Amino acid sequence: MHQHEHAHAPAAEPAGGEEFWDGRYSESTRIWSGNANALLVREAEDLVPGRALDLGCGEGADTVWLARRGWHVTGADISKVALGRAAEHAAEAGVAGRVDWQRHDFAESFPVGEFDLVSACFLHSYGDFPRARILRSAAAAVAPGGVLLVVGHAGGPSWDPDAHSEIDFPTPEQVLAQLELPEGAWTVLVAEEHVQALTDPEGRPGTHTNNVLKLRRAA
Structure with a gap:
């Protein structure tokens, strides 16, 4: 699953990541809400804009939100369909010039460069997905003085x-x-559980608890 306010998985089967997600996104003209993740907004709204990396960007809501705030953003995802939709979103928002869209299967490749913010929101998976290794690559991509945000x-x-x-x-x-x-080499800024109020599929009130880890790399 890849979704804002929910989970992300590159595949429901070990070898079917790109095919699975391209098919999933092709089922509808929009899968997710189009709104940035609330916890990204909470944790990034006071950061000074620079270069950002949005891992698992999907249809681009987080990427576009960051670009609107002045960030130059690399949005990376496994699905070409999602990336095409994200590019349309950025163009409609007038921020296409601030975004570099890249397709990556994070188990196989990773965006090159250093970033002042690396965001990995709901980067979960089925099957043999090396999440811990991918998050270590995410940390390595944070520039001195930059921030790593992991929400799950x-x-x-x-x-x-x-x-x-x-x-x-x-x-x-x-x-x-x-x-x-x-x-x-790093300072822990936030390490907590966050209880979010949501409605269930029947429209009744409920909650979903998410974990937040926010770190700053030493300058």
């Missing part, structure tokens, strides 16, 4: 707590340990 689910929503039980949803502390960061 803590589990299923209140109305279906066992949803996606086959996916590992690490705590912020576990993500921090998986990053294997050099001692003294």
